[in-house]
Amino acid sequence: MASETPVDSAEAETAPEKLTFADLGLDAAVLKALKDVGYETPSAIQAATIPVLLQGRDVVGLAQTGTGKTAAFALPVLSQMETGHKNPQALVLAPTRELALQVCEAFEKYAAHIKGVSVLPVYGGQGYGQQLSALRRGVDIVVGTPGRIMDHLDKGTLDLSELKYLVLDEADEMLKMGFAEDVETILADTPSTKQVALFSATMPAQIRRISAQYLNDPEEITVKTKTATSTNIAQRYLIVSYQQKIDALTRILEVENFEGMIVFTRTKNETETVAEKLRARGYTAAAINGDVAQVQRERTVNQLKSGKLDILVATDVAARGLDVDRISHVVNYDLPIDTESYVHRIGRTGRAGRTGDAISFVTPRERRMLTAIEKATRQPLTEMSLPSVDDVNATRLTRFDDAITAALEDTAAIATFRDVVAHYVAHHDVPEADVAAALAVVAQGDTPLLLEAEAFRQQRFDNDRPARDSRDGASRDGGPRRDTSGRFATYRIAVGRRQRVEPRQIVGALANEGGLRRGDFGAIQIRQDFSLVELPADLSSDTIGRLADTRISGQLIDLRLDQGGRSAKRSDRPQRRDRDRD
Numbered sequence: 001m002a003s004e005t006p007v008d009s010a011e012a013e014t015a016p017e018k019l020t021f022a023d024l025g026l027d028a029a030v031l032k033a034l035k036d037v038g039y040e041t042p043s044a045i046q047a048a049t050i051p052v053l054l055q056g057r058d059v060v061g062l063a064q065t066g067t068g069k070t071a072a073f074a075l076p077v078l079s080q081m082e083t084g085h086k087n088p089q090a091l092v093l094a095p096t097r098e099l100a101l102q103v104c105e106a107f108e109k110y111a112a113h114i115k116g117v118s119v120l121p122v123y124g125g126q127g128y129g130q131q132l133s134a135l136r137r138g139v140d141i142v143v144g145t146p147g148r149i150m151d152h153l154d155k156g157t158l159d160l161s162e163l164k165y166l167v168l169d170e171a172d173e174m175l176k177m178g179f180a181e182d183v184e185t186i187l188a189d190t191p192s193t194k195q196v197a198l199f200s201a202t203m204p205a206q207i208r209r210i211s212a213q214y215l216n217d218p219e220e221i222t223v224k225t226k227t228a229t230s231t232n233i234a235q236r237y238l239i240v241s242y243q244q245k246i247d248a249l250t251r252i253l254e255v256e257n258f259e260g261m262i263v264f265t266r267t268k269n270e271t272e273t274v275a276e277k278l279r280a281r282g283y284t285a286a287a288i289n290g291d292v293a294q295v296q297r298e299r300t301v302n303q304l305k306s307g308k309l310d311i312l313v314a315t316d317v318a319a320r321g322l323d324v325d326r327i328s329h330v331v332n333y334d335l336p337i338d339t340e341s342y343v344h345r346i347g348r349t350g351r352a353g354r355t356g357d358a359i360s361f362v363t364p365r366e367r368r369m370l371t372a373i374e375k376a377t378r379q380p381l382t383e384m385s386l387p388s389v390d391d392v393n394a395t396r397l398t399r400f401d402d403a404i405t406a407a408l409e410d411t412a413a414i415a416t417f418r419d420v421v422a423h424y425v426a427h428h429d430v431p432e433a434d435v436a437a438a439l440a441v442v443a444q445g446d447t448p449l450l451l452e453a454e455a456f457r458q459q460r461f462d463n464d465r466p467a468r469d470s471r472d473g474a475s476r477d478g479g480p481r482r483d484t485s486g487r488f489a490t491y492r493i494a495v496g497r498r499q500r501v502e503p504r505q506i507v508g509a510l511a512n513e514g515g516l517r518r519g520d521f522g523a524i525q526i527r528q529d530f531s532l533v534e535l536p537a538d539l540s541s542d543t544i545g546r547l548a549d550t551r552i553s554g555q556l557i558d559l560r561l562d563q564g565g566r567s568a569k570r571s572d573r574p575q576r577r578d579r580d581r582d
Helices: 028-037 044-054 069-080 097-110 128-137 146-155 171-176 180-188 205-214 242-255 268-280 294-306 339-346 364-377 389-408 411-428 432-444 503-514 541-548
Strands: 003-008 059-062 090-093 119-122 141-144 165-168 195-200 219-224 233-239 260-264 285-288 311-314 327-332 356-362 488-493 524-526 531-536
Touching: 028 069, 028 097, 044 059, 044 069, 044 195, 044 219, 069 097, 069 165, 069 195, 090 146, 090 180, 097 119, 097 141, 119 128, 119 146, 128 146, 141 146, 146 180, 165 180, 171 180, 171 195, 171 205, 180 205, 195 205, 233 364, 242 268, 242 356, 242 389, 268 285, 268 311, 285 294, 294 311, 327 339, 339 356, 339 364, 356 364, 389 411, 411 432, 503 524, 503 531, 503 541
Parallel strands: 003 219, 059 195, 059 219, 090 141, 090 165, 119 141, 165 195, 233 356, 260 311, 260 327, 285 311, 327 356
Antiparallel strands: 488 531, 524 531
16 A cells, blocks of 8 residues: 655745755766756745655655655656666656646756766657657657557557656546557557656546556655645636737736736637737747747747747647746636646736736636636735726836936947037027937837827726637537537547447547647537547648657547548458457
């Protein structure tokens, strides 16, 4: 039976102040890397987990997202592993490609002073060629999604016979997305001598069963938190009609002192629309969604990290795994359709002890969702008012004052322009104050420094008729509905009741591999040997190709357009070998 170590992290989610990473027994090279990035005090999950893993024990860690789980397993793995082997020494399974990339970046950062460590991300949507080349050369650590890992195992291109460390990150999410069979197959087909660390936000019966069957007397470590969301995040909301959202967002950007921001929308098209409107208003903004190529996505995220980009407009799926220090604000331009997504969204800010702000736009008909969010997070959201013209002008004047103050510190430039102003005054008989005012007019350019009047009147929103929420393709009760507008096409997938598949598994798997969200799904009909799924009619061929190679409950789904036939048999495409092994 697993032993249990509860850790009450309360609000701060950090270990006692006097405890440092140097006290945990980590390798000197790892400690040097932590010093480079400025990490000194471990979080509660790190302080409790790292010593146990360094002792060679299996671990089950229960903690919410944003508590530092990645370092909790990456640091002890790097402190113990031997580099230079042909086959991987460590494997990390993650539910999404975004999280897999984030974990890879963390390993590379922590391994900065360890010679020869190679880390490979393996996920769907990326070409096999790059992955195969790296595997042939030899890698020390593989971080991947279960479906793509299973593909490599089936092809014989990934050898886990020498594996020493296996990590299941966000295990509950992997099970929700239908990866249970893949995860158990991987656990069963790796050396029994390996060390396993399982991390999860919750402990459903299936995870407890997996722990009992595949882990060896694990230490169960629970980080208890008083709230579902970080107390470092100030949560506010604004009642606004759909038509007023872009203007409301513009005003908020005017008055909020933000560094980096993520704006969440429900649909892929909305990300592009909002980003374009923000750029037209002079902000550096870009969109990421399921249609954005991975190379472009990585370039955009790096621009956000470096400060070349200030605002990222994203869908839920595209923003999974994002961890950027500069993100000070999250704006829910559209409310999510469930409270769990809300927690994940605002968790992009206020991480690792930093403060953050979350602002949600709520239409009058979404008040019930607002109540559900407050109940789920156990934190009230503060109502805010639409910034007025006076608020905007006051902020602009403050920033203008700050710019003048900063310019005055450049004494050499001031001396030069003082002579220029004196020359103008002497030759034109104009007071210096008027010359300074004229220079301010020149500096403002075509955009007036101050707004002249109320841009739009804040209305009584209870009588508004905002755009219908059917934009996300869901019925009023939140379930899928059949669309007759031609926006959807019906696809057939080769899993059904015989495989005990459920709609949530279909949605989770397709959303992950294809970059889709719930609004991209219409009706789902599960038959005996296959299922019919309504997906956007304008899916790209690249997306269809990725989805066709998706696995649900361990089986290749062979996605293809439904031709309307009555046959319930699978296509004549060769079926891959059965994963139920002896």
